[in-house]
Amino acid sequence: MPASNKVIITCAVTGAIHTPSMSPHLPITPAEIAQQSIAAAEAGAAIIHLHARDPNDGRPTPDPAVFMQFLPVIKQSTDAVLNITTGGGLGMTLDERLAAPLRASPEMCSLNMGSMNFNIAPSAARVKQWKHEWERPYLEGTTNYIFRNTFQDIEQVVERLGKGHGTRFEFECYDVGHLYNLAHMLDRKVVEPPLFVQTIFGILGGIGAEPRNLHFMRETADRLFGDAYVWSVLAAGRHQMPFCTMAGILGGNVRVGLEDSLWIGPGRQATSNAEQVAKIRRILEELGREIATPAEAREMLKLKGGDRVSF
Numbered sequence: 001m002p003a004s005n006k007v008i009i010t011c012a013v014t015g016a017i018h019t020p021s022m023s024p025h026l027p028i029t030p031a032e033i034a035q036q037s038i039a040a041a042e043a044g045a046a047i048i049h050l051h052a053r054d055p056n057d058g059r060p061t062p063d064p065a066v067f068m069q070f071l072p073v074i075k076q077s078t079d080a081v082l083n084i085t086t087g088g089g090l091g092m093t094l095d096e097r098l099a100a101p102l103r104a105s106p107e108m109c110s111l112n113m114g115s116m117n118f119n120i121a122p123s124a125a126r127v128k129q130w131k132h133e134w135e136r137p138y139l140e141g142t143t144n145y146i147f148r149n150t151f152q153d154i155e156q157v158v159e160r161l162g163k164g165h166g167t168r169f170e171f172e173c174y175d176v177g178h179l180y181n182l183a184h185m186l187d188r189k190v191v192e193p194p195l196f197v198q199t200i201f202g203i204l205g206g207i208g209a210e211p212r213n214l215h216f217m218r219e220t221a222d223r224l225f226g227d228a229y230v231w232s233v234l235a236a237g238r239h240q241m242p243f244c245t246m247a248g249i250l251g252g253n254v255r256v257g258l259e260d261s262l263w264i265g266p267g268r269q270a271t272s273n274a275e276q277v278a279k280i281r282r283i284l285e286e287l288g289r290e291i292a293t294p295a296e297a298r299e300m301l302k303l304k305g306g307d308r309v310s311f
Helices: 030-043 064-077 096-105 121-128 135-144 151-165 177-188 211-225 235-247 273-285 296-299
Strands: 008-012 046-049 083-086 108-112 168-173 193-201 229-235 254-256 263-265
Touching: 008 030, 008 229, 008 273, 008 296, 030 046, 030 273, 046 064, 064 083, 064 096, 083 096, 096 151, 121 135, 151 168, 151 177, 168 177, 177 193, 177 211, 177 296, 193 211, 193 273, 211 229, 211 235, 229 235, 235 254, 235 263, 235 273, 254 273, 263 273
Parallel strands: 008 046, 008 254, 046 083, 083 108, 108 168, 168 193, 193 229, 229 254
Antiparallel strands: none
């Protein structure tokens, strides 16, 4: 991994995991997503990772028209890199998941590096009152859910978005095998360096949130990719800040946001994405790290630039 004192903060502002009943601070409407994205960028996030939701009930949606209600607003107000999901929400087909990024032609998209059991059902037990009827079965149904991203799916995303639009990727690796899947793609020249490798901890179905696992994932990535990758870390729920702090100490980059955790401290929900960005920024700066600007992130990741997107 290239040595750099610059640290890229990514903020994932809403996601498709948490539901409206889990936090009143989760942005739902396009206006809320835009406002929280802009505030997160102003707090220090160089990359904003984006999903869309039905403004009526907060359900995850792949509809490009909804994305286009907030993408131009964010772009007009900040220089941050806008990173659109290709993971979408539970049960979406690959074509549905790709509809918005193919329309928007963004600088960056997320790309899960394999299929996996993705169980978020335990979170349903902590909700006392539901706002919408879809939420409980959405969460509880994940005991029988597999997120699908086959090798063919991955190659199709790279072909259609990477080669078709010049989009680069946040390669989301939820387990050690996902690193080897990415190495296979690199060996076959399906993907090109520098690889932005997001190692993810604490999702039931993926690698656990234990410090030894963070070190092992990094050591494995070092062996597989050498200086051809840029390392980043995210962790779910209460593990978010400790794992991002460890990544900062070890020279990595970090991702925070209400997609990954609804919390800012023990027993205290974050009131916004910007609050989480500001906290990890303070920690990183106390550690002597410098926060990368969007322009510096673009250079580190070899992105095409905000002038070449379609929004």
